[in-house]
Amino acid sequence: MTRTHSFCKRLMGTVLWGMILSILILTMIGAELAQAQPEDPPSPQGPAPPITHTLVGRSNCLICHATGFGDAAANPPDHVDYTNDVCEDCHEAAPGTTPPSPWSDLAPDALPQRIEHPPTEGKNSCVDCHLVLGETHTEISEQWQESVHGQSDVGCVECHGGDARTDEMNLSMDPASGFIGVPTRADIPHVCGSCHADVEEMRQYNLPTDQYVKYIESVHGVRLQTFKDVNVAVCTDCHGTHDVKKASDPTAAVYPLNVPELCASCHADPEYMASYNIPIDQFDIYKTSVHGRALLEDQDVRAPSCASCHGSHAAQPPDSEEVVNVCGKCHTATEAYYKESRHSRIGENAPKCWTCHGTHDVIKPDESMFLHEEPTEQECTTCHVDENTFRMDKARFANPEDRRCDTCHHENSMIMVQVQAILDALIAADASYTLAEETIQEAATRGMIVSDAENQLAQARTSLISARAAVHTTKLPMISQLTEDAIASAQEAYSIAHNRLRENEMRRLAMIIAVVVILINMLAFYALKRELYSQLD
Amino acid sequence: MSDYHDSETTRPQRRSEPTRRRVLKFLLGFSAISTFIGVFTPIFGYLIPPPAGSGGGGDRVLVGTLDDIPVGQGKIVPVGHKPVVVTHTDQGVKAFSAICTHLGCIVIWDDMRKLIVCPCHDGLFNPVTGAVVSGPPPAPLPTMSVTVDNGNIYVGEA
Ligand code: FES
DSSP states (O other): OHHHHHHHHHHHHHHHHHHHHHHHHHHHHHHHHHHTOTTSOOOOSSSOOOBOSOOTTOOOTHHHHTTTOTTSOOOOGGGTTOOGGGHHHHOOBOTTSSOOOTTTTOOTTSOOOOOOOOOOTTOOHHHHHHTTSOHHHHHHHHHHHHSHHHHTTOOTHHHHOSOTTOOOHHHHTOGGGTOOOSOOGGGHHHHHHHHHTOHHHHHTTTOOSOHHHHHHHSHHHHHHHHSOOTTSOOHHHHHOSTTOOOTTSTTSTTSGGGHHHHHHHHHTOHHHHGGGTOOSOHHHHHHHSHHHIIIIISOOTTSOOHHHHHOSTTOOOOOGGGHHHHHHTTOHHHHHHHHTSHHHHTGGGSOOHHHHHOSTTOOOOOGGGSSOSSOOOOOGGGTBSSTTOOOBOGGGGSSGGGOSHHHHSOTTSHHHHHHHHHHHHHHHHHHHHHHHHHHHHHHHHTTOOOHHHHHHHHHHHHHHHHHHHHGGGTOHHHHHHHHHHHHHHHHHHHHHHHHHHHHHHHHHHHHHHHHHHHHHHHHHHHHHHHHHHHHHO | OHHHHHHHHHHHHHHHHHHHHHHHHHHHHHHHHHHHHHHHHHHHHHHSOOSSOOSOOSSOEEEEETTTSOTTEEEEEEETTEEEEEEEETTEEEEEEOBOTTTOOBOEEETTTTEEEETTTTEEEOTTTOOEEESSOOSOOOEEEEEEETTEEEEEOO
16 A cells, blocks of 8 residues: 555656656747747837838848948847848838839830949959859859850949949949849840840941840730730840850750740740640641751751741731741742732732641641542631631631642632642652652662763753742643653653663673673683693693 | 504594584684674774763863853853853853752753752852852852863863
8 A cells, every 4th residue: 555655656746747847848949939930020129120222132131231241230139040031021111212113214116225324444343242142143143254245245234233343232232323133024125125226336246236126016025015914025035144145156045946945935835825825736746847857857057946937036926918928038939939829819818828838837748738538528618717708717727638729629610620730740740750760770779870861850850849839820831831841851861761771781681691602712712622632642 | 453443443533523623613713703702892882982971071071152151141051961050250250060959950040130040949059159149958059160261161070
């Protein structure tokens, strides 16, 4: 009993001590937590003093206020664990410390004025400091040094304003010295345009100065200016910020070979494009097109990228009316033929390049583009939006399989008779050409000289390619003339090559005869030798 | 006896001798004729060349006179089996292969534009250097050597 009583006493003592210890630990943790929550600072002695200097370009309060650097007020001891992101919870910027955009009053059709700043006198104190501040500061300073701007001595103040002569931060980053800090996205075209639209300034670099005006007119610029949509592309999205490179630098995002991927970085992003309700598969389609393959696989910088048809600074999908001129910029011969055609004379509602060739999905054209494999059923409204207008229904031509002559022209129409005649002429010319080409190849493989046949074949090729281009005129006599020329030259080439093959066969026969003759001669000499030896014996 | 034996042993030889001799003579005659043909065929072949040309060697070929191609003009001429475009500009007479470096069409001289033009895809070439002015050709037209002697224009391989 005594033993049980003493055990209970010991147990209660242990529990009591445990409770006291727990309360102590919890109190300490609570105090610790309370200290670690700067969001709930202890109630200050009166209102927090307002910020008296500009906040433009200043995101690191503690860099000066932690110790009271220069004339900055040092943090009170109870702020010791505060971080930069909580300062503005209590300290408000005094009115006038954030200057308005220098371009806030810019007239819509005016060019942006330069950022006014004191002369640099060959100095760039911004980089002197930021280069050694570490992290982002060092990184962007180094990027600038390597950039086309850094290499051309275009200093920080040209884009950020301020006084590049002094290391005194309050002076160098004083709005009174034109300091604007980090420009807003809405201001970026103005910042870049303030130099790049300046003819006098750009003359020394031999750079165009119309990009700003083009941008303002572009679909990006209009959305930025009119709808205040800051998600649209601005200069820095394509050219970079501190790391701007020349467009001729193969590592630049705007180098021709890199342009499709650059555009796709936004335009193929489903989330980014969600609110614009535009397709996001253009890049994937373009990659498989004849244009995309030439640019991306063959690395032919002359092949068209997105910018070649849509414009770069003036980015805008070309109007149906403009397509002929857009394609004709490169396909000059075809454009000239098209302009001779009946199609082009129909005007606004005429079939354009895209009607037969598509847009992003242009493939290498061939004779299969004339007719559907199976005859089609057509109504007027198959192609035209309604029977009373000639307006083409674009959706009708979305599928490459439907971009055929008999998509629009009725099977029993007079036009289809002509279409069929054009197709037959091309098929016949192509067949003659192919036969001649194969025969020449065979003769060449057998070691025959076929340069004269090749010359005729080149003539046939010239006529055949011209005939295919002339299809854009829709004029049967012109096309037939060219296909007849192609057939005549191809037949000439074929007959030369064919004769060479016969000559080759004759030579083979002659060689066999020669071998037989040689064997007979050897036999004769052997017999003669035996005869002579037998006479000697 | 010995005569008999001699006659016995030599008779079969005598009988076979005319046949062997005849065969041997025939073979030797054939050999002489085939050797003659073998030696003289190439000589005749050389003296009477085939109607088709040789395909154009490195020799220079007379393609016309300065009167045929005055300053500001150009012309496509055959050199061997190859078409060549000869241009005459302020900087003299030049010649280039007339095979377009894009898809191998034969170029023409465009007298309006004073340029070498490929009719297939409108590739334009400089008449002085053969360099691509515009269009799809990926490379200049290969240069040919030109000499002008007494107003005669000769073209050969570069
Ligand atoms: S073949 Fe000459 S430009 Fe195409």
